[in-house]
Structure formats: C-alpha cells, structure tokens
Amino acid sequence: MTASADRRPPAGAPENPLDLLIVGAGISGIDLAHHVRNAFPHWSWEVHDAQDDLGGTWHTFRYPGIRSDSDMATFGFPFRPWPHSSTLGQGEEIKEYIRDTARECGVLERLHLGSWIRNADWHGEKGLWKVTSVRTENGTTSERTVWTRRLHFGAGYYSHSAGFRPDFPGEEAFAGEIIHPQHWPENVEYAGRKFIVIGSGATAVTLVPALEQLGAEVTMLQRTPSYVAPLPEKDIISAVWKRVLPTQAAYRAARFTHGARDMAQYIVAQRFPWAFKQGLRTLQGRYISRAQINEHFTPSYKPWDQRVCKAPDGDIFRAIQRGARVVTGHIDTFTERGIRLRSGVELEADVIVSATGLELEAFGGGTLSIDGRELKPEDLTTYRGMMLGGVPNLSFTVGYVNASWTLRADMVSRYMVKLWRAGEKNGEKIYAPIPPQEKGDRPLLDLDAGYVRRGVHKFPRQGTARPWTYVQNYLAEIPELTFGDQRRDMAFDAQIPQEAVR
Structure with missing residues (x-):
C-alpha cells in the first residue's frame, strides 16, 4: 500500500464518498448488490440493515410453518436457481439461500447490521447524500455519518419492529397467552393445547396446518373469508423444464412460465371473477364440503382485490379434515377462557394468535430531506415506482402485490444499473425525475387489504400516466423496464431545475 493510499480518507467520508449505499439486506437489497458487484467492480458500496442478521422478512418472522406465498421459481433470484424442489420455500431455507447469495456477491464484507438509517439528507452543493446511521448495542446508542453519491432503499414496505396488533375488548381478562406472529416466542408448547388464530390471510393459512401438525387443537377465527388456492407442493413446471433444458435455461423458462401464468390468472380473476371462483371451488372441493366452502372460503370481494392465499397440497384443508376448525364470526369480547363471539358462541383457548x-x-422508518428540509413522502410522486419526482440520486424497490415480489425487484435492480452505467458513460453524476405537472392520487400499493388501507397514506403517490405509474402486471412491465427510455422525464446535472431540489 502506498503512502498516498494510507492518507486517503475512510470510505463514506465527504472527501471519499461511497458510490452507493443500499438500505436493507433482504431479497431486494441482495438482488441489487449482485448486479452492482458485476456491473461496477470499481465501486465502493455498503449494505445497511436495522436487524441483527440479514434476510429481511425471513429473519423477522419465525412462527411455525413460515413460508413464501409465491412460487420460488419467481420469488428466488433469477441468477441463482432455487436449490429445492418445493413450489413454496420454507422460511429457514429462504434465509440461508439469501445468505449464500450475499456471500457470493461480496455483501458479507460490506454488511452493517443493527444499522438503522434515521435520516438521509441530500446536500445540493456537494451533490451527495449525508446518511445518518444509528446503532444501539448493549444499551449504548451511537451514530455514524456516511456520505454517498447514490442511495437505494431495499427495505420493503412494513415495520420489522412491530406488527399491527388491535386492542381486543376484554383481552385483559384472558388467562392465557396472546402472541403476534411477528414476535413469536421461543419454547412454545403445542401438543394438546388449544390455539385460536385470529385472521384469514396468508399468515393464518400457514399457521393453522403447522400448529395442527405440532399436535395443537387449532381454530382459525376469521371475520371474513379469504380466497385460498391449493397448489402442488412440488414445483411441476420447473421439473418439466429441467427435463428438456440445461439448468440455467430451465430456470429462466420456469420463471417466465410461472410469472406469465400468475398474470393470466390475475387477469381472469379481475375480468371474469365467476370463472376464477368456480375453478377455485372445484379445487377446494377435493378436500372439503360445499357447505364449508360457502361458509368459510367464499369472500364477498372479487378475487385478487386482496392476495389469494396459497395452500401447498391443500394443507389447510387437510388440517380441517383432521380436526382443525374454521369459525367465521365477529368477536364480542375476550373472556378468561378464550373468546366470546357476537353469536354467543364461546371458543376456548390456551393461546390466542x-x-x-x-x-x-x-x-x-427514517426521514428524507433536501438541504435540511424534511420531505413528506405522501407529497411526492413516484417515477416508475422506483424513484421520486424532484429527489436526486435516490431509488427504491417495490415489488408486485399480486405476484412475486422478486419479479419486479430484479427488474428495478437492472433498470437502475443501466441508468447508472449510462451516467458514467456520459459523465453525469446527478439524476432526478422532473416532477409532473399533474399530481395523481393513486396509492403506491394499490391493493384493497386491511394493512394497506391502514398505512398507505405514509407513502408517495402514483401519478396519472406513465412513467409516473407502475402497473401490477409483470408481462406489461418487461418491455417498459427492460427496453424503455430511461431518459424520459429525467434531468441530469445542471439540467435539474433548482426548485426540484430545494
């Protein structure tokens, strides 16, 4: 090492800024890191995550049976085939798959765990982001300032520190234990104990068969039904392609086939809901009676207004065959022994989930600002669902809500890499979407689910037309994000209007 190299300021100093700081070490962040490592071997970059290990969702959630709700052919990284034969991935398998990928692309040497990004402030004069990282270790809080040319948020869209937990009437009277799946305790006893799982979404549909297999007496209590689709436990599509194509080509073909099938199903569900419902009822009828389908698995809303839950080999229906119960009704109050419904029926429980x-x-959960002026996300407009109008050198990953998250996450990564490559080629250091004249009012997450309705006001809005919108359609976005004009409605360096960055 030369004397001049010894005197060089540390990476992240204002005199030696990072080329890129990635927030989030889950699927989105590791996907982008892979592409950056390959495209820019000369770059200085770091990955920060507020949790004490990588994995994102697959580190946060540890309840029994935790699994993906998208097939792994599309939920996995397109550049690293899923190594298992299962259609859906188990939580621990997915986390180790993410870790192996992170190791291969050099993330582990650049990973800063327990690092919460409290604020990111764009300094227009320097053309850099000043990022404040907060760490708490052994009760001691410390801060680190990192300067970076580009900032990308791959931290997802929900809080990893707290799930939604309503206040239930009379819950203080309940003598048992109340658990939220996002904070599953260790050493829970299952065999012979009565569990009530409140909810009807993917988490509940996953928990019920898992708890039943562990020997618990399980009741799923739902206010309204959800659509639940049985699917093969083994990935038949991937298996077929592997017979006729080499491994990597087979993986690409399976990924496209799964993605195209899911989009076709979504279109059918939205345009011909009667056909989708009938097909689903036929599949469910292999396991449970028509009366059970009518009472507990026939929602009032259209298919895919909310996500359709997946049941590999119909596991929740098999659990019902073996004695698990589904009860549809409204909670009146918790009691000492369980839950009383408005109908007067009382359900006994040792544990309520x-x-x-x-x-x-x-x-x-952090804040964004420009030259010290805090930005309100809800006042901003998204550009292609990955950048913000008027905000320089910032991007983020949002996947699909009606298909695999990773299908879109990887396209976002590739899009940003192409934009950065063009910037290096043209000598452009600063980029920003020019804010549209007309602001839209469409939410960023366009899904009629309870958790989205409660919190979507915290997010930027979509505009009225492309490129200020993003469509929930993988096939439609492939040409736009892969071959679209990346300079459309964008400004670079001195071209950026000053009012856009004040």
Whole structure:
C-alpha cells in the first residue's frame, strides 16, 4: 500500500464518498448488490440493515410453518436457481439461500447490521447524500455519518419492529397467552393445547396446518373469508423444464412460465371473477364440503382485490379434515377462557394468535430531506415506482402485490444499473425525475387489504400516466423496464431545475 493510499480518507467520508449505499439486506437489497458487484467492480458500496442478521422478512418472522406465498421459481433470484424442489420455500431455507447469495456477491464484507438509517439528507452543493446511521448495542446508542453519491432503499414496505396488533375488548381478562406472529416466542408448547388464530390471510393459512401438525387443537377465527388456492407442493413446471433444458435455461423458462401464468390468472380473476371462483371451488372441493366452502372460503370481494392465499397440497384443508376448525364470526369480547363471539358462541383457548397483519413503514422508518428540509413522502410522486419526482440520486424497490415480489425487484435492480452505467458513460453524476405537472392520487400499493388501507397514506403517490405509474402486471412491465427510455422525464446535472431540489 502506498503512502498516498494510507492518507486517503475512510470510505463514506465527504472527501471519499461511497458510490452507493443500499438500505436493507433482504431479497431486494441482495438482488441489487449482485448486479452492482458485476456491473461496477470499481465501486465502493455498503449494505445497511436495522436487524441483527440479514434476510429481511425471513429473519423477522419465525412462527411455525413460515413460508413464501409465491412460487420460488419467481420469488428466488433469477441468477441463482432455487436449490429445492418445493413450489413454496420454507422460511429457514429462504434465509440461508439469501445468505449464500450475499456471500457470493461480496455483501458479507460490506454488511452493517443493527444499522438503522434515521435520516438521509441530500446536500445540493456537494451533490451527495449525508446518511445518518444509528446503532444501539448493549444499551449504548451511537451514530455514524456516511456520505454517498447514490442511495437505494431495499427495505420493503412494513415495520420489522412491530406488527399491527388491535386492542381486543376484554383481552385483559384472558388467562392465557396472546402472541403476534411477528414476535413469536421461543419454547412454545403445542401438543394438546388449544390455539385460536385470529385472521384469514396468508399468515393464518400457514399457521393453522403447522400448529395442527405440532399436535395443537387449532381454530382459525376469521371475520371474513379469504380466497385460498391449493397448489402442488412440488414445483411441476420447473421439473418439466429441467427435463428438456440445461439448468440455467430451465430456470429462466420456469420463471417466465410461472410469472406469465400468475398474470393470466390475475387477469381472469379481475375480468371474469365467476370463472376464477368456480375453478377455485372445484379445487377446494377435493378436500372439503360445499357447505364449508360457502361458509368459510367464499369472500364477498372479487378475487385478487386482496392476495389469494396459497395452500401447498391443500394443507389447510387437510388440517380441517383432521380436526382443525374454521369459525367465521365477529368477536364480542375476550373472556378468561378464550373468546366470546357476537353469536354467543364461546371458543376456548390456551393461546390466542393475533395474525392481524403488518404496520406499513416507508423508507425503513427514517426521514428524507433536501438541504435540511424534511420531505413528506405522501407529497411526492413516484417515477416508475422506483424513484421520486424532484429527489436526486435516490431509488427504491417495490415489488408486485399480486405476484412475486422478486419479479419486479430484479427488474428495478437492472433498470437502475443501466441508468447508472449510462451516467458514467456520459459523465453525469446527478439524476432526478422532473416532477409532473399533474399530481395523481393513486396509492403506491394499490391493493384493497386491511394493512394497506391502514398505512398507505405514509407513502408517495402514483401519478396519472406513465412513467409516473407502475402497473401490477409483470408481462406489461418487461418491455417498459427492460427496453424503455430511461431518459424520459429525467434531468441530469445542471439540467435539474433548482426548485426540484430545494
């Protein structure tokens, strides 16, 4: 090492800024890190995550049976085939898959765990982001300031520190234990104990068969039914492609086939809901009676107004066959022994699980500002669902809500890499979408789910037309994000209007 290299300021100092800081070490952040490592081997970059380990969702959630609710052919990284034969991935398997990928692309050497990004402030004069990282270790809080040319949030859209937990009437009277799936305790006893799972979404649909397999007496208590679709436990599509194509080509073909199938199902569900419902009822009828389907698995809303839950090999229906119960009704009050419904029926429980959803959180719960002026996310307009109008050198990942998150996350990563490559080629250091004249009022997450309705006001809005919108359609976005004009409605360096960055 030369003397001049010894005197160089540390990476992240204002005189030696990072080229990129990635917030989030889950699927989105690791996907982007892989592409950055390959495209810019000369860059200085770091990954920060507020949790004490990488994995994102797959580190936060540890309840029994935790699994993906998208097939792993599309939920996995497109550049690293899912190594298992299962259609859905188990939580621990997914976390180790993320860790292996992070190790391969050099993230582990650049990973800062327990690092919460409290604020990111764009300094227009320097053309840099000043990022404040907060760490708490052994009761001691410390701060670190990191300067970076580009900032990307791959931290998802919900709070990892707290799930949504309503106050239930009379809950103080309950003599047993109340658990939220986001904070599952260790050493829970299952065999012979009575569990009530409140909820009807993917978490509840996953927990019920898992708890039943562990020997618990399980009741799923839902206010309204959800659509639950049985699917093969083994990934038949991937298996077929592997027979006729080499491994990597087979993985790409399976990924596209799964993605196209899901989009086709979504279109059918939205345009011809009667056909989707009938097909689903036929599949469910292999396991449970028509009366059970009518009472507990026939929602009042259209398919895909909320996510359709997945049941590999119909596991929740098999659990019902073996004695698990589904009760549809409204809670009147908790009692000492369980829950009393408005109908007067009382359900006994030793443990009540509040599978009541997420708390939404934009940009990891931190704040954004420009030259010290704090930005309100809800006042900003998204550009292609990955940048913000008038905000320089900032991007973020939002996946699909009606299909696999990673399908879109990887397209966002590739899009940003192409934008950064063009910037280096053209000598452009600063980029920002020019804010549209007309602000839209469409939410960023366009899904009629309870957790979205509660918190979507915290997020930027979509505009009225492309590129200020993003559509929930993988097939429609492939040409736009892969081949679209990346300079459309964008400004660079001196072209950026000053009012956009004040």
